[in-house]
Amino acid sequence: KLRAQARAYYQSSWFQGLSALLIFLNFVLNALEAEYNPEPGSRLYAASDHGDLAFTIVFTLDLLFNMFGTWFKPFVRDLWNVYDFVVITTSLVALAYPDLSELSTLRLLRAFRILRIFRRLSTLKTIMESLFFAFFPVMNAIVIVILVTSVYAILGVTFFRARSVRYENFSNAAFTMFQVCTGDSWIALVRSLSSDATVERGEYDAEVAFFFVSYIVVVGWVLFNVVVAVMLEEFVEASRRAKEEAQRRHAAMMGGDDSQMTYTCLDPVLDSLMCDFKHGEDLTSIIQGLFSDFDFDDNGSLTVEEMYCGFLRVSERKRRREAAMNEAIDATKGLY
Numbered sequence: 001k002l003r004a005q006a007r008a009y010y011q012s013s014w015f016q017g018l019s020a021l022l023i024f025l026n027f028v029l030n031a032l033e034a035e036y037n038p039e040p041g042s043r044l045y046a047a048s049d050h051g052d053l054a055f056t057i058v059f060t061l062d063l064l065f066n067m068f069g070t071w072f073k074p075f076v077r078d079l080w081n082v083y084d085f086v087v088i089t090t091s092l093v094a095l096a097y098p099d100l101s102e103l104s105t106l107r108l109l110r111a112f113r114i115l116r117i118f119r120r121l122s123t124l125k126t127i128m129e130s131l132f133f134a135f136f137p138v139m140n141a142i143v144i145v146i147l148v149t150s151v152y153a154i155l156g157v158t159f160f161r162a163r164s165v166r167y168e169n170f171s172n173a174a175f176t177m178f179q180v181c182t183g184d185s186w187i188a189l190v191r192s193l194s195s196d197a198t199v200e201r202g203e204y205d206a207e208v209a210f211f212f213v214s215y216i217v218v219v220g221w222v223l224f225n226v227v228v229a230v231m232l233e234e235f236v237e238a239s240r241r242a243k244e245e246a247q248r249r250h251a252a253m254m255g256g257d258d259s260q261m262t263y264t265c266l267d268p269v270l271d272s273l274m275c276d277f278k279h280g281e282d283l284t285s286i287i288q289g290l291f292s293d294f295d296f297d298d299n300g301s302l303t304v305e306e307m308y309c310g311f312l313r314v315s316e317r318k319r320r321r322e323a324a325m326n327e328a329i330d331a332t333k334g335l336y
Helices: 002-011 013-036 043-070 073-077 079-096 101-120 122-133 135-160 170-181 186-193 196-200 206-253 266-273 280-294 304-335
Strands: none
Touching (some): 043 073, 073 079, 122 206
8 A cells, every 4th residue: 555655646747747857957957067067176066966966866766766666567667667777776886986987987877867857748758659669660661761772872873983982882872862862962962963064054964863853752752751650650659558548547546447347237328329420410310219219109208117128128239239249259260
């Protein structure tokens, strides 16, 4: 019970907001230290070290409080908890051994503490989770971009090797095509690859223009938009998962455990109303059909006896439908 209360306090909005504020203040301290770069032994350097020590202690207590409320499986299943553990542990090691040059690079990890703010703010957390889940789909799209760029790099070496050192070999050509897909000075590159007589007339060689325009259309306009579309799709999916998670937590806080829910005779009626419908006319038709099932004497009104019998009829109809569905499933399994 004590762990459950600690977990509830840790996951509360005010506690997460306070943690986000402390993380942001620590980031401001790191930014000021990087801006002024105080000399060792100065008052500013000492103040920076004292501030870093204070924030490390606060973040360590925050981590211990989280571990107490969610240890063990719930803690390690959350990658944000694992990230907090790694960052704070390395900070403690760097503080414990400040004179070891081998561990001095661990102090650089203080700058990554700001990433811990993403789990405290739901909107930022949704963005980070969408980026995480979109990694492999986006990588598939990026592989296509790399393959197309490689093909154009090989063609560039074949066509323009004698005209420019940028296409002297594959590596130079690939880097040049990457520059072109960013839209950086590709017009000047087209002019340098065109013949002098064509440039003097203010024109371009047709084959050079077609080569670069086709590459920009395929990579810059089409494939890059595919990458963006994949990321948007994953963002929508992450938003949906976050919404479902919030609803599940709210149901758990309200005691809405599915295993403890009681079912009544109203559930078949609600199931009928919650079926898919395209517009309001479909919903009106569903409601009228249910009313007709309840109105046995067709007088346009319902009595208590009619409602009772109607509930029994709808419940019996649902049981028969489920029984028929189970028989069909068993018959299908028997075929295999």
